[in-house]
Amino acid sequence: MGLGKHPQVRRHHLEAVAYLVFGVGSLVLFRYSDLDAHITWAHSAAIGYGIAALISITPLPAGTRRGRLARIAAVTGALIVPFVMLLNGHHQTQDEVGVISRSGNLLITSGIPYVHHATDLADINPYLPVMALFGIPAALVARTGIDPQSAWNVIGDPRLWCAAIAIGGVWGSIRLLRARSGWATNAAVLLIASPTIALEMCASGVDLPLAGFLLLGLALAATRRPALGAVVIAAACAIKWVALLSLPIILALLVARYGRAVAARFVAFFVAASAVFVIPAVLSLSDTIAQVVEFPTGHGSTPTPARSPMPGVLLASLGPDGRVAAMALLAVCAVVLSTCLVRWPPTTFAAAATFIGAGFSCFFLLAPVGRFGYLLIPMLLFGLAYIARRAELSRQPMSAPVQPL
Known part of the structure; x- marks a missing residue:
């Protein structure tokens, strides 16, 4: 009689374990991070994840939507509350937020989003020109003369717009792939509320638009919209050059599924869009090379702070031989x-x-320089791949049962 409930109970228990792991990760961050934004986020997130775990395992009245309540608690604690707290102007922001805001202002005033011959870490902009677009709202808000302490300044915060692109990329991909279902929605919410992604949304947001554009561009290409998909992928590549790693795979997908003509159309639109997007970078090529290429790879005159203890970073710290091993x-x-x-x-x-x-x-x-935040990009890709795969399987007709002899 109770057997039908077992799968649902098991799912709630698995979600509880996930929330507990998320909560432990938040507490570890609180213990070892010295950044104000991280500590503020960890306080709120640990409470949200803890409440979500309790809801997932605590007996509740019949008919209670336990899973939804748990997700609301997790999203509230890991996203909504810290997002509001960190955007209110009373907490120290990470350097990346200021970099994006300044690059947006420079793009408006000079057409070039880079400080010429920058040597101070705070002046270096390691992003390609499309990232500066996320700093334009802050520049426009500043020009209105609004009180710097006014809540209206939140509208210009780059984190708001970076998060919007990431969430839009996730939901847009789900719609394009026809994966709209209760399960897919719940899985996407759980993915976005996970610590790596939630922390990035609240604290800096710099890797979110790249991930959002990649997801949406890939979904457009996979659903035979090569022109629009190429423009969106070009936007991703015009944020960080590392997005170019996706191009061979997208082209292989288009050739295998739709033929070379569709792939050629994708390439044509990608090249045209990229040429437009990188114009501000070409106007100051020496600064672009120094800040976008040399600085992030550790070859610039100013050392990069992106040195989380990743395997490649640890190998590189051993000296030239370790760096060669990482590259190998x-x-x-x-x-x-x-x-x-x-x-x-x-x-x-x-x-x-x-x-x-x-x-x-x-x-x-394995790169000689890097930080943990970068991993949110493959996390979102793997997560959406799983959601899309489940949707594909659900649409496949079940084979007829074999009749007994």
Whole structure:
């Protein structure tokens, strides 16, 4: 009689474990981080995840939508409350937020989003021109003469617009892939509320638009919208050059699924859009090379602070031999992924997203410089790949049962 409830109970218990793991991660961050934004987020998130875990395992009255209540608690604690707290202007912001705001102002005033010959860390803009677009709202708000302490300044905060692109990319991809279901929505909410993504949304947001554009562009390409998909992918590549790693996989998907003509159309629109997006970078090529290429890779005159203890960073810290070992491992990963791509080209969004997520994971884990926040990009790719795969399987007709002899 109670057997029908077992799968649902098991699902709630699995969600409780996830929330507990999320909460432990928040407490670890609170213990070891010295950044005000991280500590503020961890306080709120740990409470939200803890309440969500309790709701998932505590007996509740019949008919109570336990899963929804738990997700509301997690989203409130990990996203809504810290987002409001960190955007109210009373907490120290991470340097990236100021960099984006300043680059937006520079783009408006000079057409070039870079401080010429920047040497101070706070003046360096490691992003390509499209990222400066997220700083334009702050520049426009500042020009209105609004009191710096006014709540209206939140409208210009780059984190708000970065989060909007990421959420829009996730939901837009789900709609394009026809994965709209209660399960898909719940999975997407749980993914966005996970610590890596929620913390990034509240604290800096810099990797979110890249992830959002990648997801949406890949979904557009996978659903045979090569022109629009190419423009969106070009926007991702005009935020960070690392997004170029996705191009071979997207082209393999288009060739395998729709043919070379569709792939050629994608390339044409990608090149045209990219040429437009990078114009501000070309206008100051020396600053672009110094700040966008040399600085993030650790070859600039100013050392990069992106040195989280990732495997590649730890290897590089051992000296020249360790750096060579990290690059050799990267080369091995590139060969393996390229071989798999040639032998088993992706034909679905899920397969292509998995390929791209694997490529980014290898790159971020083994690069000589890096930080944990980068991993939200493969996390979102893997998460949407799983959601899309489940949607594909649910649409497949069930085979007829075999009749007994």
